[in-house]
Amino acid sequence: MAVAPARWLLRSRVHHCIDRSVSGHLACRLLSDIGGDDPKAPVLKVDNKGAISLCQNPMFHNRSKHIDTQYHNIRECIEGGKISIEFASSEEQLADVLTKLLGYVKFLELCPKIAVVEIDFPSYIWPLSAPPPLVPLTCEAKNTSVGVTEMRRKPVLICCGVLVAVVVVLAAVFVALYFTVFRPRAPHVVATVVGTETLAFNVVPPVLNLTMHVEVTVDNPNYASFRYGDVVTVVRYHGAAVGQSVVLVGEIGARATQTITATVEVDTLKVIFTPYFPLEGIVGVLPFETATAVAGKAVVLGTFKVSARSEVVCEVTVYPLRNNATTQCTSTVHIGR
Template sequence: MAARRKPALICCGAALAAAVVLAAVFTALYFTVLRPRPPRVTATVVGTRVSAFALIPSPALNLTFDVAVAAYNPNRAAFEYGEVVTVVRYHGDAVGEAVVPRGEVGARASAEVRAVVEVDAVEVFSSPYFPLEGIAGALPFETATTVAGKAVVLGVLKIRASSVVTCGVTVYPLRKETTSPQCTSTVHVG
């Protein structure tokens, strides 16, 4: 009877050793190659256009922000993102919005999308801050760009990530100039 147990023990031991080796290989692969990583997203205001500004006889403002959103995907799988939403705010109130359709960044690749946001002059003029800032000729705006999506590695390992990039820009409409944008980025993983 002891002779029958010996081949069974050897077989079970070999299967256990193979399972341990496979687990070690998959763990090493996960931590070195397959581990999902969040994408790196940056958004910058690459240009502003002031085509009209007047306070008298009636207020007029034609202002457009050009925002470039760049994403780098460090994963070995494509990163699929939903609609990219860019909102322009004047003292916290939304005065313009642009939506870029959903898309995909390939594995270990970069992509850039651009959004053009036209500012709603009526919203700016109705702000209680506008009379003083309009006369002073300096209008502070904030752009906020949101990107959210997921990467799926081997159809099993998933990572969801979202990024919000906020930029502050002061527009001098009389001189048709702007300050360099000051941007901050926040990434949420999970």
């Protein structure tokens, strides 16, 4: 019972071989009758070595005893030179194009070997007009074939699509972070004249010893440190600079607030030799103006940058006889300067 499937398979192979040999022999005779030439022995390509051995070897053995005498006709054809049998591997069976469901690449490889052509139908309706031209199939079994190229291109296109999608997602995330959490913002700068010291004051002879204390508060709202340059505070009297103070560069931490203190000593000579001092000295009211400038840059995540410059101008009215002062400040912020 174990050898029954093998016997059936071998018999089917031989039967199939016989059918093909008879058909080939008849076709050769028909072509010979039409053309008038002597028929040549057709070549029958078989991919089963057992069937070839059985056709060429007349030896009788147990596994072939069940084969009927009629199936030995192919052996007589081979001995008489009417049929020639050659071995062909399964990959070289041209008939598979018409008998089996092949893959795309294998189909394209076997098509030109049996002269299969592709009919390219134009816009007109055939056969109402001239028949369409026959275009040979441009299919080869090389790595440069259309099928192989398209199959290799598909993973590349998928990878490129995934890469583009990742880049788009990352770009969207960065844009969202830029306009929400990590958006660079200008620092808030507030300057205040916290006090004035009038150590000496006289109109005739003119004497003035005046010192101003200015506090500059910088609030950094960014998620990165804010690096500022020299903080310069200038004191003016009727538009003329009469004093200046410089605080060196520094850095304010992320989302932190820092207060910078500046002390400005007023140049007495520049004040008393102006034409405004005698009259204002008699009245006891000296109008000054302080201007404090803070410029720096904040960098978020090493990518988002913002440059800001803030200037605070204070109108300071000094009452030297009472040794006090009043102030009124305005602030201006410039982004990207």
